[in-house]
Amino acid sequence: MFPFILTSLAGLSTMIGCIFLYIKPKKENHVIISGLSFAAAVMITVSFTDLLPESFSLLKMIYKPFPMVILVLISLNIGMLISFLLDKYLPNQEESLYRVGIISMLAIIIHNIPEGIATYMAGSTNTNLGITLAVAIALHNIPEGISISIPIYYATKSRKKALLYTFISGLSELFGAIFTYLFLKSFINNQILGFLFAGIAGIMLHIALYELLPTAWKYKNKKLVYLFFLIGFLFMLINHIIF
Secondary structure, X not given: OHHHHHHHHHHHHHHHHHHHHHOOOOOHHHHHHHXXXXXXXXXXHHHHXXXXXXXXXXXXXXXXXXXXXXXXXXXXXXXXXXXXXXXXXXXXXXXXXXXXHHHXXXXXXXXXXXXXXXXXXXXXXXXXXXXXXXXXXXXXXXXHHHHHXXXXXXXXXXXXXXXHHHHHHHHHHHHHHHHXXXXXXXXXXXXXXXXXXXXXXXXXXXXXXXXXXXXXXXXXXXXXXXXXHHHXXXXXXXXXXXX
């Protein structure tokens, strides 16, 4: 049960990001700008400091440097294409903020499933490694919760919807662990995980650069966008250094 408990706690830490739903600001726009900018910085930083380095680390055991770089870039672009298609075919009649929340939720679900796989595998083989990985994942899941709950809440004015969608995204990490236990344990290898992490980095970069930041820019407060983007970047950098 220990790997499942670890994975559940790491995934459901996403819900901590919902705390901002209960803060009543003087200006709603400031919360939206801050949340989106912070979340964008987290996604970009996670891609470049965690997902892509991990992809290279796993694949260098299998491939020579040149083909490895090409394969990582292909996987990265496939991830971006998947995110682009999700964006393109999501119904356009919804309000912009609502779309951002839904797209973020889908991206984070896709991101959380392999994280659940990794946490389960680590917790099953090495308790200390499992705990360290779970803590690191939990810390960067908090701003991911912000990226879902803030746009959903301010688009719909429904805390229930914001909490539900955030909860579903967090629960997907446990789904990854259960799916691994039932079906994947004997099939998951470094090659598959390497391609998967690069693809997820592509999804994260597309969401951050084409959804979160452009939506934050629309509110025309550049200083706040820069400030919270920097805070998000530093938060993840410190998290990466510590863990």
